[in-house]
Amino acid sequence: MIAITNAKLLTVTKGTIENGVILIEEGKIKAIGEDIEIPGDATIIDGQNKWVTPGLIDAHTHLGVFEETIGWAGADGNEMTNPSTPHVRALDAINPLEQGFVDAYMGGITTVQIMPGSANVIGGEMSIVKTYGRVVEEMLVKELSGIKVAFGENPKRVYGEKKQMPSTRMGTAAVLRENLTKAKNYMKKMEEGNDKKSPEVDLQMESLIKVIKREIPLRAHAHRADDIMTAIRIAEEFEIDLTLEHCTEGHIIADIIAEKGYRAAVGPTLSNRSKIELGDRGWHTLVELDKAGVPVSIITDHPVVPIEYISVSAAIAVREGLDEETALKAITINPARHMGVEDKVGSLEVGKDADVVIWSGNPFDFRTKVEVTIINGKVVYQREM
Structure with a gap:
């Protein structure tokens, strides 16, 4: 004791x-x-x-799947061979012995959500773990906590360079709709069929069925306001659960996000404006979303911002207008609720x-x-x- x-x-x-x-x-x-x-x-x-x-919580990281300093050998977060890979699991790429985990618990971060990157439209499954342990089985809080999807510049750049779909925002939305529709049809066939007529098990569709049944949410990488609205539009079309990840221009549509009841994991605001869709990146996003009533979580997107600086991010947000109580919630109970583990941590x-x-x-x-x-x-x- x-x-x-x-x-x-x-x-x-x-x-x-x-x-x-x-x-x-x-x-x-x-x-x-x-x-x-x-x-x-x-x-x-x-x-x-x-x-x-x-213990502090970061709801959006690539800890252990994009290892620092070693380049290609430690880059396991993007399976860039198909724009739709819902069945790949971040869990299978996490290296618990990576230095980032030590940095995390030395910085007071005890729980993280680890997810695939944003190269693909459908990036794969994510997990929630504690930041201390030898193997992921000892660290797991929730083995499957959502499926990563991405809008905006990343998927259209990656696959546009390959001269294949999607090379536009239209194509990105179409790929997601197509695969969600396939999952609904596959689920129906599996439910209606018998041993002779049921289709063969399809791991991609099995993963997406969990989304269709609302067992897990889609977690949508979206920076621009129009991309955020596309994510919401598709979630409403298919009646599925959704969280907003990054939400860089969320302040522009804060009232809409609040009215629709979505949660936002905002950041990595401590980073630079590395691409066009980050042009309006700033601490005002957190402030305006909070004013509108949107539950906000502060994220590092580690290794984009080193994970130990999540408390620094919260402190700067306070300096820029977020009150201390909200800032503390944004790195504790809000991300716990964002991930659905508030009964355990936060x-x-x-x-x-x-x-x-x-x-x-x-x-x-x-x-x-x-x-x-x-x-x-x-x-x-x-x-x-």
Whole structure:
């Protein structure tokens, strides 16, 4: 058992406890509050003058599938042989021993969603993992959390250069519609057929059936406002669930996104304007989406922005007009809800996974350091004093 004492606890969902205690047992938060009896056998971590938050969460990364520094050998996030590859799994390409995972938990990030890249219209399956472990099986929070789809410049550039469809935004939308329609037809045949008449199992269609049945969402890479609207249009046509990823021009249509009830994972705003569709990239997107009532998550798109800078991104967003409470939610409970794992992570609550970060001061001060990171009740990082 671990007891964190005398600390300022930012619970996220239940306010701030100025001088609180957290009890951790068997990987879960057992108790939290001011007047908590501490068992005699507990390992005590004194949190005097420290701030404590839930483990931070990044809902949109390529951690371990686009490894840093090694180029081609570690680039496993885009299967650029077909514009539709719903059946490939990021899970099969994650290298848990990549340095990015160490950077993550040293930066207080304890949970991440890892997905394929955006070269293909339908990029494949994604997973949610903790940032500490030897193999992905030890790290899994959710094996299948969505299917990546992409709009805008990336797929039309990749396949336009190959002189094949899609080479336009029209073609991108058509490829997605075509494959969702195939999945609906395949599902119908599988349900109606018997052992002799049922079609052979098609792994691509099996993946998309989960979307058609609304078991998992499409997670749509879309920067420009018109691309965001295309993603929404197709989701409504097929009556499927959708989250908006990047949402760079979301501020232009913030009222529409809010009215339709979509969540937005915004970023990587700390990056440069590397292509035309990022021309209006800025912190104002988060501010305007929040004002409109859109639940926002701040993302790094690691390795585009190194994952340890998600707290820096949140701090800059505060400087540029986002209030601290919303900024904290944008790297904790909002991404947990965005990914559908808010019952496990994203806040300091009894019964949730004991993913806890102890900070030297206010997390929104650039000078603040992570002093301790706890994942599933285990201290995985402790800064040398």
